[in-house]
Amino acid sequence: MSTAKAYAATNATSSLALTTIPRREPIPYDVQLDILFCGICHSDLHQVRNEWSGVMPTVYPCVPGHEIVGRVTNVGSAVTKFKTGDLAAVGCMVDSDRTCSECQAGLEQFCGNATLTYNFPDRHLGGVTYGGYSESIVVDERFVLRVPSNLDLAGAAPLLCAGITTYSPMRHWGVTRGKKVGVVGLGGLGHMAVKFARALGTHVVVFTTSPNKIKDALRLGADEVVISRHADEMKKHVGSFDFILDAVSADHDITAYIELLRRDGNITLVGAPEKPLSVPAFSLIFGRRSLSGSPIGGIAETQEMLDFCGTHNITADVEVIPIQKVNEAYDRLLKSDVKYRFSIDMASLTSK
Ligand SMILES: NC(=O)c1ccc[n+]([C@@H]2O[C@H](COP(=O)([O-])OP(=O)(O)OC[C@H]3O[C@@H](n4cnc5c(N)ncnc54)[C@H](OP(=O)(O)O)[C@@H]3O)[C@@H](O)[C@H]2O)c1
Ligand SMILES: [Zn+2]
Numbered sequence: 001m002s003t004a005k006a007y008a009a010t011n012a013t014s015s016l017a018l019t020t021i022p023r024r025e026p027i028p029y030d031v032q033l034d035i036l037f038c039g040i041c042h043s044d045l046h047q048v049r050n051e052w053s054g055v056m057p058t059v060y061p062c063v064p065g066h067e068i069v070g071r072v073t074n075v076g077s078a079v080t081k082f083k084t085g086d087l088a089a090v091g092c093m094v095d096s097d098r099t100c101s102e103c104q105a106g107l108e109q110f111c112g113n114a115t116l117t118y119n120f121p122d123r124h125l126g127g128v129t130y131g132g133y134s135e136s137i138v139v140d141e142r143f144v145l146r147v148p149s150n151l152d153l154a155g156a157a158p159l160l161c162a163g164i165t166t167y168s169p170m171r172h173w174g175v176t177r178g179k180k181v182g183v184v185g186l187g188g189l190g191h192m193a194v195k196f197a198r199a200l201g202t203h204v205v206v207f208t209t210s211p212n213k214i215k216d217a218l219r220l221g222a223d224e225v226v227i228s229r230h231a232d233e234m235k236k237h238v239g240s241f242d243f244i245l246d247a248v249s250a251d252h253d254i255t256a257y258i259e260l261l262r263r264d265g266n267i268t269l270v271g272a273p274e275k276p277l278s279v280p281a282f283s284l285i286f287g288r289r290s291l292s293g294s295p296i297g298g299i300a301e302t303q304e305m306l307d308f309c310g311t312h313n314i315t316a317d318v319e320v321i322p323i324q325k326v327n328e329a330y331d332r333l334l335k336s337d338v339k340y341r342f343s344i345d346m347a348s349l350t351s352k
């Protein structure tokens, strides 16, 4: 066993602070990475503050981070995909049982025995897994991804969660050229959704509560931007969308968006607010509309998404910060004040 410096929260109200965590020595299929960049996902904040206590209660100390890009420093004897010196990435999962029907179908995100990158039982060391706000990580090569060499690394890190979480439902729901697609909430996930919807050739409409994001939304690829608090602007779009991706992190009126779907249109929730949302039955019944949710994506699809980003030169728009600013970043995330993802330069963890 070795140790690594990391940033952890010790309870639901504490700031994150420097600590030391254990990491296993690589076993035959393991890849060890020095972490270069780790994105800050709003899920990190929900988890650190135990806002999902009913579904995934937080075990402290909690080291979040599942948007990891790093360099391989060591590999186990059976590893074939990576060698020392390679760039590599790790997302939201580090293991699964690999035998169930979901795993066999390449949908590890639905495996009942999947191990998430942090706050999940650690099969090797006991306790829970620790995420990417750390110097290094050791992961089975089957859960390690390749990063296209043309991508900026700080901007590539958020692809591992914000990227796959928005790419996967768009592929699943047949978002293709000519469709009208809405993106609700222009944060980390939302801005990736706009880039993908644009690259897939759709007509993209962004719904935002932040008037100061209008220009950016258009620059990122939106064809139209709607200030969602303006009822008259919303009305113009009633019954017109094929697909809407809702990436809002807090309580909001989802019915207003369901009404914007055309017949058989779908709205997919990727945002995971702390409190339940209320949905009137008739908003779905009229128009045979559907409401669904979607978690991250499988490993094969994550690699497909990274390769798609390589081809289309897509990365997140990031504000690179040192780890010492992580608590400030969380406060800003809560105010929707990030353009559009924080990416932690992990060199700051060891340099002081
Ligand atoms: N399903 C999954 O697998 C998965 C994966 C990753 C993250 N998530 C969840 O997805 C959500 C978004 O994550 P993120 O990292 O993109 O967060 P984020 O960067 O904080 O973006 C959330 C956006 O939601 C909008 N928003 C915030 N508060 C709002 C309110 N009270 N009313 C209306 N809109 C509001 C804001 O956009 P505007 O300023 O444009 O209004 C904000 O930028 C989180 O709940 C996260 O946990 C789910
Ligand atoms: Zn995430």
Ligand SMILES: [Zn+2]
Binding pocket: 096, 097, 098, 099, 100, 101, 102, 103, 104, 108, 111, 112, 113, 114
């Ligand atoms: Zn499985």
